[in-house]
Amino acid sequence: MIRSLSKKIFGSQNDRELKRLRKIVDQINALEEQIEPLDDAALKAKTEEFKQRLAQGETLDDLLPEAFAVVREAAKRVLGMRHFDVQMIGGMVLHSGKIAEMKTGEGKTLVATLPTYLNALTGKGVHVITVNDYLAKRDSDWMGQVHRFLGLTVGCIIHGITDEERKEAYASDVTYGTNNEFGFDYLRDNMKFELSQYVQRDLNFAIVDEVDSILIDEARTPLIISGPSEASSELYYRVNAIIPRLKKGEVIEHRDGKIGQTLKEFTGDYTVDEKAKAASLTEDGVASVEKMLGVDNLYDPRHIELLHHVNQALKAHALFKNEVDYVVKDGEVMIVDEFTGRLMPGRRWSDGLHQAVEAKEGVKIESENQTLATITFQNYFRMYDKLAGMTGTADTEAAEFNEIYKLSVVVIPTNRPNQRTDYADMIYKTEQEKFNAVIEDIRACHKSGQPVLVGTISIENSERLAAQLKKSGVPHHVLNAKHHEKEAEIVAQAGRLGSVTIATNMAGRGTDIVLGGNPDMLAKDVVNGDTEDERYAELLEKFTVECAEEKQKVLEAGGLYILGTERHESRRIDNQLRGRSGRQGDPGASRFYLSLEDDLLRIFGSHRVAFIMDKLKIPENEPIEHGMISRAIENAQKKVEGHNFDIRKHLIEYDDVMNRQREVIYDQRREVLAGENIRGTYNAIIEEMVEDIVATFCPEKVSPEDWNVSSLVDDFISQFNFPPEMPDLESKPNTEELTESLKKQVFKRLIDKEEEFTPAVLEHLMTVLLLQVIDSQWKDHLLSIDHLKEGIGLRGYGQKNPKEEYKREAYNLFMEMMGRIRQEVLQKLFMIQLVQQDDVERMEEEQKKRKVVMNRSDEADKPAQPVTRDEDKVGRNDPCPCGSGKKYKKCCGR
Numbered sequence: 039m040i041r042s043l044s045k046k047i048f049g050s051q052n053d054r055e056l057k058r059l060r061k062i063v064d065q066i067n068a069l070e071e072q073i074e075p076l077d078d079a080a081l082k083a084k085t086e087e088f089k090q091r092l093a094q095g096e097t098l099d100d101l102l103p104e105a106f107a108v109v110r111e112a113a114k115r116v117l118g119m120r121h122f123d124v125q126m127i128g129g130m131v132l133h134s135g136k137i138a139e140m141k142t143g144e145g146k147t148l149v150a151t152l153p154t155y156l157n158a159l160t161g162k163g164v165h166v167i168t169v170n171d172y173l174a175k176r177d178s179d180w181m182g183q184v185h186r187f188l189g190l191t192v193g194c195i196i197h198g199i200t201d202e203e204r205k206e207a208y209a210s211d212v213t214y215g216t217n218n219e220f221g222f223d224y225l226r227d228n229m230k231f232e233l234s235q236y237v238q239r240d241l242n243f244a245i246v247d248e249v250d251s252i253l254i255d256e257a258r259t260p261l262i263i264s265g266p267s268e269a270s271s272e273l274y275y276r277v278n279a280i281i282p283r284l285k286k287g288e289v290i291e292h293r294d295g296k297i298g299q300t301l302k303e304f305t306g307d308y309t310v311d312e313k314a315k316a317a318s319l320t321e322d323g324v325a326s327v328e329k330m331l332g333v334d335n336l337y338d339p340r341h342i343e344l345l346h347h348v349n350q351a352l353k354a355h356a357l358f359k360n361e362v363d364y365v366v367k368d369g370e371v372m373i374v375d376e377f378t379g380r381l382m383p384g385r386r387w388s389d390g391l392h393q394a395v396e397a398k399e400g401v402k403i404e405s406e407n408q409t410l411a412t413i414t415f416q417n418y419f420r421m422y423d424k425l426a427g428m429t430g431t432a433d434t435e436a437a438e439f440n441e442i443y444k445l446s447v448v449v450i451p452t453n454r455p456n457q458r459t460d461y462a463d464m465i466y467k468t469e470q471e472k473f474n475a476v477i478e479d480i481r482a483c484h485k486s487g488q489p490v491l492v493g494t495i496s497i498e499n500s501e502r503l504a505a506q507l508k509k510s511g512v513p514h515h516v517l518n519a520k521h522h523e524k525e526a527e528i529v530a531q532a533g534r535l536g537s538v539t540i541a542t543n544m545a546g547r548g549t550d551i552v553l554g555g556n557p558d559m560l561a562k563d564v565v566n567g568d569t570e571d572e573r574y575a576e577l578l579e580k581f582t583v584e585c586a587e588e589k590q591k592v593l594e595a596g597g598l599y600i601l602g603t604e605r606h607e608s609r610r611i612d613n614q615l616r617g618r619s620g621r622q623g624d625p626g627a628s629r630f631y632l633s634l635e636d637d638l639l640r641i642f643g644s645h646r647v648a649f650i651m652d653k654l655k656i657p658e659n660e661p662i663e664h665g666m667i668s669r670a671i672e673n674a675q676k677k678v679e680g681h682n683f684d685i686r687k688h689l690i691e692y693d694d695v696m697n698r699q700r701e702v703i704y705d706q707r708r709e710v711l712a713g714e715n716i717r718g719t720y721n722a723i724i725e726e727m728v729e730d731i732v733a734t735f736c737p738e739k740v741s742p743e744d745w746n747v748s749s750l751v752d753d754f755i756s757q758f759n760f761p762p763e764m765p766d767l768e769s770k771p772n773t774e775e776l777t778e779s780l781k782k783q784v785f786k787r788l789i790d791k792e793e794e795f796t797p798a799v800l801e802h803l804m805t806v807l808l809l810q811v812i813d814s815q816w817k818d819h820l821l822s823i824d825h826l827k828e829g830i831g832l833r834g835y836g837q838k839n840p841k842e843e844y845k846r847e848a849y850n851l852f853m854e855m856m857g858r859i860r861q862e863v864l865q866k867l868f869m870i871q872l873v874q875q876d877d878v879e880r881m882e883e884e885q886k887k888r889k890v891v892m893n894r895s896d897e898a899d900k901p902a903q904p905v906t907r908d909e910d911k912v913g914r915n916d917p918c919p920c921g922s923g924k925k926y927k928k929c930c931g932r
Contacts, residue, residue, distance in 0.1 A: 052449050059127045062103060066126055069107040078115070078187075084108045085189040088159050098156055102133065105156045109184060113151060116183045122453045125149045131448045132245055132426040133157065137439060139432045139449045141456070142614075143550055143621025146428045147177055150245050151184050153426065158190050158211040162242035165422075166214045169248045170380070171196040177247075178214035185212050195219045204237040217252045220244075221261040221418045225411040228704045229263070231809055233711045241422045249427025250610060253443060254435050256375075256415055257686050260693070262388060263411040265817075274390075277347045278397035280330040281355045284308055284323055310356050312641045317356040319348070347390065354394035361498040369401050374497065389824070409820045410813075416442055416690045417697045430617045431610045438683050442690060454623030458597075460616060461629040463605075463668060464661040465639075471659050472633035476603055477506055479629075484512050484536050488595040491532050491551065492540045493602045493615040495637075500540050503603065507538065514538035527563070530556045532618075533598050535588050551598060551618055554589025557581035597625035604636050605671060607678040638674055691841060695848045696823060702852075703816050707809065716804050720867070723860045724788070727757060728780045738773040757861065758784055759868040787868065803870065811863045819855045823848060 073081070085108075088101050106129060110121045121129070125145055129152030131138040140146050150166055158164045168174045174196055182192035193207025195215030204223060207213050220238075227236045246252050287306020307323030310316075319327065327348055328336050336345050358364065364371050365381065371392065373382040386392040388409070396403045419425055420443060432439065436447040466472040476492070483490045494500040504516045517528045517539060532539040533553040550556075561578040565571035592598075598619040606612050612630065619626030632639060710716065735750035736742075747764060754762045762783055765771045771779075792800050830844045 055448055056127065056450070059130050060123075062130060063123050063126045065103040066106050066110070067123070069104055070110070073104075073107045073111045076111070081108060081111060081115075082187065082189050085159070089161070092159060098133070098159070101159070102130070102156060105159070106130075106152050108188065109152050109155045112184050112187050113148065116187045117148075117180075119145075119148055121145075121148060121152070124450055124453050126152070128428065128450050129153050131450065132428060135424045135426050135445070137249055137427045137429070137432050137445050137447045139447055140428060140430060141452050141620075142430045142617040143624075144430075144450075144452060146247065146430075147181060149428065150177075150247065151181050154181075154212050154245060155185060155188060155190065157243045157424075158185070160242070161211070163208070163210070163239050164212050164242065165220060165244040166212065167217050167220060167244055167246045167252065168214065169216065169251055171216060173247070174214045174216055182212070182214070195223070201235065201237055208238050217246070217256065217415060218261065221413060221415065222263065224418060225261060225263050225413060228707060229411055229813065231711070231806070233708070243424045244419065244422045244426070246419070246425070246427040248429050249439075250429045250432050250435055253415060253419060253427065254438060254610075254686070257442075258682070258689060259385075260412050260414045260689070261418070262409055264386075264388075265408055265410050273344070273347050274351070274393045274397040274403050277331075277344070277351045278354075278394065280327065281348075281351045281398075283330065284326060284352075286310065286356070287320060287322075308352055308356065312637070315357055317352045319352065347394070350390045350394040351397065353391060354398045358391075358395055358398075359496075359498070360399065361501065362496040364395060365497065366399050366401060371396050371399055371401060408817065409824065410817050412820065413697075413700065414690060414693045416686075417693055419443070431613045434610050434613070434679075438686070442687070452623070456620050457623055458616070458620030458626040458628060461627065463630045463632055463671070466631070466633045466661050467658065469633045469635040472603070472631050472636075473503065473506060474659065475661065476503065476601065476631050477510055477512075479601060479631075480507065480538055481510060481512055483599050484538055486595050487536045487591060488597070488599050489533050489535065489537045489553070489592060490539070490599045490601055491615075491618055492538065493600065494540060494542055495604045495606060497542055499603060500542050503540055507540075512538055514540060517541045527559055530559050533589075533592060535591050535595070550621065552585070552589075553592045553598060553621075553624055554585040554587075555581070557585045560585070593625060596627060599626065600628035602628070602630035605630055605632055605638050605675065607638055607675060608682070609672070609675045609679065632671070638678075639671070641674075692827065692844060695845050699819075699848070699852050703812065707812060710805055710808050710812075713801075713805070716801055716808075719808070720788075720804055720864075721785070723864060724784050725781060727860055727864055728784060729777055731757065732773055732777045732780065736773055736776060742770050754780070757864055757868075758787065759865070760787060791868075791870075804867065807866050807870075808863050811859050811866070815855050815859050815862070819851060822851050826851065 076084075084104075088105060091101065092098070106121075106126060110126075114120045122145070124140070125148060128138040128140055128144075128146070128149040132150065133153035133156060138146070138149065140149065154164050154166060166177065168177060174194055178192055178194035182194075185192050190211040191209075193210030193213045195204060195207050195213060197216075197219065199207075207215070208223075223238050227238055230236060284307035287304060287309050290305065304320040304322075306320060307326050308317055308319050311318075324336055328334065331344065331348075333341055333344065335341070336348070360366060362374070363376070364373050366372075367381075373385050373387065374380070375382055386404075387395070393403050425443065425445065427445065432447045433449055439445040439447060464472075464475065466475060480490055480492065492503065494503060500516055504514060507514050515528050515532075515537070528539060529541065529551060531537065532541075533551045534555045557578055560581040561574055562569065564577055565574050568574065598621075600616055600619045602612065602615055616628045619628055634640065710719070731750060731753050735747070735753065736745040751761060751764070760783075762780055765776060765779055795803065826844065826847055830840045830847075
């Protein structure tokens with residue numbers, strides 16, 4: 039009550055922040071009279087003046103009012119657009135490193151030019167991050183005109199450009215690009231073998247457009263660079279063949295009066311938990327699988343790989359749907375982004391799931407990949423010195439933005455009052471009844487001339503609706519992952535008189551829907567995008583007049599009508615769809631149609647809603663509108679949002695452990711590449727290795743008579759490739775003397791190597807060796823971490839905290855890896871020898887002869903016989919059977 043009273047008297051924190059910023063807007067507006075009379079050259083010269091003032095000690099905040107006034111004037115001259123006062127507020131929010139929530143159509147793209155220009159004056163670079171290549175290219179060309187006019191350089195990072203082009207773009211004052219490209223460039227840079235090949239600079243300031251889409255929706259999927267592993271694809275086909283023969287069951291709960299507990303009974307071969315998005319075998323299912331695959335115990339450690347394949351194949355069949363989660367295009371399984379409805383080319387599900395889906399669809403199975411480098415979007419964007427974002431829907435996720443990214447949200451009022459009418463949801467019993475009502479509503483709007491944007495959850499539903507509209511004779515456009523090439527053009531024209539546009543989720547996000555149509559796009563369409571064509575200016579003038587007349591008719595018809603065919607599991611996605619209507623004070627309307635068969639209602643409490651509908655005796659084809667049902671839907675969405683937040687939070691808590699290890703490895707690589715005392719690095723490794731060997735076999739507290747000298751010599755030879763000269767034990771040397779003696783011998787051998795190779799060549803070899811070993815061991819470490827993650831949840835059954843166990847074991851694995859790096863790099867260095875050209879030619883000739891002998895076979899005509907083993911097959915990463923303690927691939931399996 040006190041908080042509510044305080045809010046009424048003093049206003050909310052958001053209100054107080056807006057009040058403070060409006061005072062600065064008054065200062066900017068007061069400067070307009072001074073800036074407006076300047077000619078182009080004088081306006082451009084302001085950039086150099088600002089840079090000098092920064093060098094003399096002024097801050098960016100000191101320059102803000104004047105810099106914003108300069109950008110507004112430049113935009114008026116170059117783009118014919120003048121920033122509104124609320125856009126100035128948005129620019130200040132972004133500059134302060136916060137999230138600006140601005141409704142659709144409020145001009146966020148133009149807002150970004152203000153803080154981008156101001157922060158670019160430091161010369162450290164500003165990144166503007168968008169959701170797709172089209173928007174990155176569009177904004178760099180369009181808004182880049184303002185920056186270029188003021189003397190700044192502008193670059194653009196899109197898929198498919200060369201490293202040289204990337205380096206030039208990153209060196210620009212302002213760089214536009216997509217979140218994926220920025221993240222992958224960071225990973226690729228840290229896999230390179232020369233600093234001169236790095237494309238990114240230090241991460242200074244980033245403005246993330248559609249920040250909720252990038253930092254919330256996509257945060258569950260880490261960026262992964264992977265390489266092919268040695269796994270065979272045959273097992274995927276074998277396991278896939280048995281899954282369709284399994285019977286889906288259900289969980290039956292019943293109360294046991296004797297023990298007073300609810301017991302669960304499982305029927306069928308497997309059950310599906312749609313809330314948790316999980317599928318699992320029942321006891322009967324395990325028995326069925328064992329029988330079909332011919333194994334006695336599926337959970338035997340020998341069959342752990344087979345069990346993993348069965349689980350992934352079950353997931354692929356039970357949980358992943360074609361036309362919803364993925365599409366099959368040109369013989370390839372392509373993932374569909376669950377939030378935007380866009381295809382994600384090049385992205386693959388990890389851990390064999392993608393291969394399981396490929397086997398299910400009968401397309402070629404691409405080789406399973408092993409992770410070479412990975413990072414989450416959370417940890418990538420938290421590396422920026424300053425981060426800001428803008429979107430139309432952020433307030434519902436304000437708690438997550440604050441907790442994960444330390445970003446606060448400021449809700450900025452619209453330039454003009456919102457006139458959109460948001461109607462109550464219409465809820466039907468069956469999906470078919472719902473779609474019938476949707477078709478009738480669309481037909482009525484089309485007849486009256488009111489444009490309709492129809493939002494669907496999946497490609498499957500958009501295609502189904504399109505087929506029904508076709509039967510009804512209603513012309514329409516379909517925009518989903520199958521028709522994404524002309525995404526922006528289709529969405530931009532969705533506000534034309536009588537148009538009907540079906541869009542999967544938020545496809546086309548970032549493009550304004552202009553009522554009456556976009557004259558520029560219409561003109562470009564006729565001249566195939568060639569603005570130099572003589573007809574372009576004439577067509578633009580013609581279409582501008584036509585679109586203005588058409589807009590008036592659209593306004594009379596009620597503006598853009600948003601029709602949602604299903605509620606998304608996130609309220610924010612629904613708000614994004616609604617937000618496409620009512621731009622800049624235009625009239626509009628929105629309504630969602632639901633059925634009890636929709637996933638959200640079916641999974642989260644449709645029984646209660648169905649009970650109410652039956653009690654009220656609602657006839658078929660009659661919708662229900664009830665406050666209790668609306669609350670039930672909202673509560674269901676809140677539950678799912680909370681669950682998804684937990685998943686993202688869980689992901690980042692685990693990745694934070696990896697992030698610290700990643701930083702250590704990447705910093706070490708950079709030091710090696712920078713050539714910072716490579717000899718000193720090796721000297722330190724040698725000293726540490728010798729000390730470890732002596733401490734292991736000749737401990738300080740043990741007398742020399744009891745030292746394990748033979749083992750020390752063996753280990754020394756294995757490590758440094760020469761036998762050491764041991765001191766006379768009768769003279770009773772101490773551990774320190776032995777250590778110093780062995781160090782001197784190793785350093786002497788290193789000097790001999792230097793004379794053999796020359797100092798320059800040896801240093802180059804040292805650099806290459808260390809990088810190769812670091813990369814190889816880091817790759818193996820990532821695989822070990824993946825395996826650790828898979829089983830760590832089971833620790834909870836042993837009354838242990840899985841997170842703490844993960845931290846402890848990940849640390850131990852990391853320290854073991856660092857030890858292996860030291861060991862392997864020294865072994866390779868002391869084994870390297872110079873080979874003469876004659877020796878190389880002789881070895882190549884011998885190798886050819888061996889290949890010829892191996893390819894000959896006296897039994898070439900006989901059918902191939904199956905290979906039989908007396909012992910279990912040894913995996914490459916298993917401990918070597920010889921007992922050395924090393925992995926098989928590092929020992930006898932070499």
